[in-house]
Amino acid sequence: MTAVAIEKPTTTTRIAPKRIPTTRVVSVELRKMFDTRSGFWLMASIGILAVLATAAVILWAPDDELKYSTYATAFGFPMAVLLPMIAILSVTSEWSQRSGLTSFTLIPHRGRVISAKAIAAVLIGVASMLVAFAIGAVGNLVGTAITGTNLTWDITFNDFWLIILANVLGMAVGFMLGVLIRNSPGAIVAYFVYSLVLPTAFAILAELQGWFRDLQPWVDFNYAQSALFNGMPSGEQWANLGVAGAIWLVVPLTVGLILVLRSEVK
Amino acid sequence: MIKVEALTKRYGAFTAVDDVSFTAAAGRVTGFLGPNGAGKSTTMRIMVGLTPASSGSAAISGRRYADLPNPGLEVGVLLDASAQHAGRTGREILAIAAHTMGLPKARVGEMLERVSLTDNEANRRVRNYSLGMRQRLGIATALIGDPEVLILDEPANGLDPAGIRWMRDLLRDYANRGGTVLLSSHLLHEIEVIADDIVVIGNGRIVAQGTKTELLQAAGTHVRSADPDYLARALAVSGVTVTRSGDGALRTDADPALVGKIALDAGVALTELRAADGAGLEEMFLELTADTQREGVAA
Numbered sequence: 001m002t003a004v005a006i007e008k009p010t011t012t013t014r015i016a017p018k019r020i021p022t023t024r025v026v027s028v029e030l031r032k033m034f035d036t037r038s039g040f041w042l043m044a045s046i047g048i049l050a051v052l053a054t055a056a057v058i059l060w061a062p063d064d065e066l067k068y069s070t071y072a073t074a075f076g077f078p079m080a081v082l083l084p085m086i087a088i089l090s091v092t093s094e095w096s097q098r099s100g101l102t103s104f105t106l107i108p109h110r111g112r113v114i115s116a117k118a119i120a121a122v123l124i125g126v127a128s129m130l131v132a133f134a135i136g137a138v139g140n141l142v143g144t145a146i147t148g149t150n151l152t153w154d155i156t157f158n159d160f161w162l163i164i165l166a167n168v169l170g171m172a173v174g175f176m177l178g179v180l181i182r183n184s185p186g187a188i189v190a191y192f193v194y195s196l197v198l199p200t201a202f203a204i205l206a207e208l209q210g211w212f213r214d215l216q217p218w219v220d221f222n223y224a225q226s227a228l229f230n231g232m233p234s235g236e237q238w239a240n241l242g243v244a245g246a247i248w249l250v251v252p253l254t255v256g257l258i259l260v261l262r263s264e265v266k
Numbered sequence: 267m268i269k270v271e272a273l274t275k276r277y278g279a280f281t282a283v284d285d286v287s288f289t290a291a292a293g294r295v296t297g298f299l300g301p302n303g304a305g306k307s308t309t310m311r312i313m314v315g316l317t318p319a320s321s322g323s324a325a326i327s328g329r330r331y332a333d334l335p336n337p338g339l340e341v342g343v344l345l346d347a348s349a350q351h352a353g354r355t356g357r358e359i360l361a362i363a364a365h366t367m368g369l370p371k372a373r374v375g376e377m378l379e380r381v382s383l384t385d386n387e388a389n390r391r392v393r394n395y396s397l398g399m400r401q402r403l404g405i406a407t408a409l410i411g412d413p414e415v416l417i418l419d420e421p422a423n424g425l426d427p428a429g430i431r432w433m434r435d436l437l438r439d440y441a442n443r444g445g446t447v448l449l450s451s452h453l454l455h456e457i458e459v460i461a462d463d464i465v466v467i468g469n470g471r472i473v474a475q476g477t478k479t480e481l482l483q484a485a486g487t488h489v490r491s492a493d494p495d496y497l498a499r500a501l502a503v504s505g506v507t508v509t510r511s512g513d514g515a516l517r518t519d520a521d522p523a524l525v526g527k528i529a530l531d532a533g534v535a536l537t538e539l540r541a542a543d544g545a546g547l548e549e550m551f552l553e554l555t556a557d558t559q560r561e562g563v564a565a
């Protein structure tokens with residue numbers, strides 16, 4: 001059955017192993033995002049949907065709307081859904097697929113594995129947005145060439161980074177829910193409750209209760225994030241973002257991390 | 267070497283692992299034997315840091331598992347062969363392990379060959395693997411870092427007879443070259459054939475441990491004669507209590523030399539006299555875990 005010689009388990013010349021470098025942990029986590037069929041198509045769908053959104057703008061947008069910001073809005077929708085899913089699954093699959101049994105045995109420091117996942121998710125998020133912006137730019141060139149309208153680049157460098165930041169924050173929310181819930185379907189459902197139900201609830205509350213209207217920017221994370229899409233936020237808007245983010249992102253993420261570190265992996 | 271000291275794990279009021287201490291020595295295969303739910307897997311999970319202990323400690327080559335800089339190169343672990351992302355190919359799972367440990371890619375192919383997974387099988391997704399194929403992949407993952415210590419939970423599970431034989435030889439060879447092997451099983455025969463040392467656990471507590479030879483001796487003597495009733499009486503007169511197996515053989519805790527001498531003095535011709543092995547360990551296992559195993563005492 002085995003013709004291959006077995007190497008010696010013990011040798012006197014064994015060199016002491018070195019600590020696994022963080023760059024390697026991150027590259028392993030990146031690899032794990034692509035190496036399943038579902039992971040691969042999730043990644044591929046970023047490019048595919050950006051192309052489709054761009055094509056839709058060229059085909060159906062009125063000529064006077066053929067400007068860069070229209071493309072950015074169009075591919076912004078699929079990105080805002082896909083990127084958080086990628087972040088969620090990178091965490092939850094370790095539990096839902098039980099691969100964590102191996103991951104956390106090969107690297108017996110869960111904090112290292114989770115932070116490598118966070119770094120990998122941010123890298124993917126930024127790279128995806130750059131790809132989407134590039135596809136949108138090509139669309140803008142093609143669209144104006146077809147219709148003969150003027151080329152309009154109406155997204156400033158600041159807008160560009162703020163939109164990327166907003167999407168990375170969306171991923172961070174997904175990541176947080178993944179860490180907190182550690183179950184793929186559960187975290188995905190929670191994400192939609194978080195991003196659809198919660199803002200609606202806050203909007204209704206602000207509508208009905210006058211006193212809440214002043215408070216909303218400080219406690220409604222979604223509302224605070226909307227400032228990122230309207231030019232450079234003011235100092236107060238940044239403060240809103242920080243406070244609301246602390247409540248809806250930092251605190252639950254901390255709780256989730258503590259649970260992950262203490263829990264049993266089975 | 268693996269050293270487990272006073273390890274205890276409580277789940278609420280239930281104690282799954284209760285003050286367990288044992289050592290798995292280098293150069294030996296240590297069998298961790300116990301009925302379902304005895305606490306074998308829990309003990310092993312604690313060893314590698316997947317489950318936090320309530321108290322006590324486990325050390326591998328003198329260090330806590332979490333303190334190993336690159337554990338895959340020092341300890342090969344197989345806890346549950348089915349715990350893999352179903353959407354990855356077997357080859358990719360090995361490649362991730364090799365990548366994490368910083369091993370060259372060539373190791374993946376070598377390991378696949380070593381556990382007899384063909385190229386075709388290696389490129390299949392794990393969701394389509396048979397139990398035995400998963401087990402082979404799990405063993406490959408444990409061995410890929412060429413570790414000195416192996417911790418394997420029911421490694422023979424799902425392997426065909428040739429696979430069981432292959433694994434037995436592999437582990438024997440590993441220990442003979444100075445490696446430490448700890449493997450759990452509820453299959454008595456498996457442990458008996460392969461282990462040098464045996465640790466028996468029931469209801470979270472260690473009920474017996476020692477070398478296989480010691481434990482087998484403790485299991486007593488198997489003796490047979492043409493007239494079992496007369497032999498039984500002769501032994502009883504000399505203060506040796508016996509139990510009867512259905513087929514006319516007698517079993518006793520006394521050692522074979524004493525039984526032979528009593529038979530000679532009583533003038534009984536023996537047709538068989540030997541240390542109770544095989545079934546011996548099984549009986550010991552059933553006896554030792556009689557109050558802990560599910561079916562009660564087997565008659």
Ligand SMILES: Nc1ncnc2c1ncn2[C@@H]1O[C@H](COP(=O)(O)OP(=O)(O)OP(=O)(O)O)[C@@H](O)[C@H]1O
Pocket residue numbers: 277280282300301302303304305306307308309452
């Ligand atoms: N999270 C938990 N909460 C409560 N009880 C648990 C938990 N995990 C394990 N147990 C219990 O601990 C006991 C030991 O389980 P363990 O898996 O270690 O047994 P085992 O010896 O490996 O059995 P088997 O031979 O069936 O694999 C069982 O009674 C199990 O139900």
Ligand SMILES: [Mg+2]
Pocket residue numbers: 306307308419
């Ligand atoms: Mg078990």
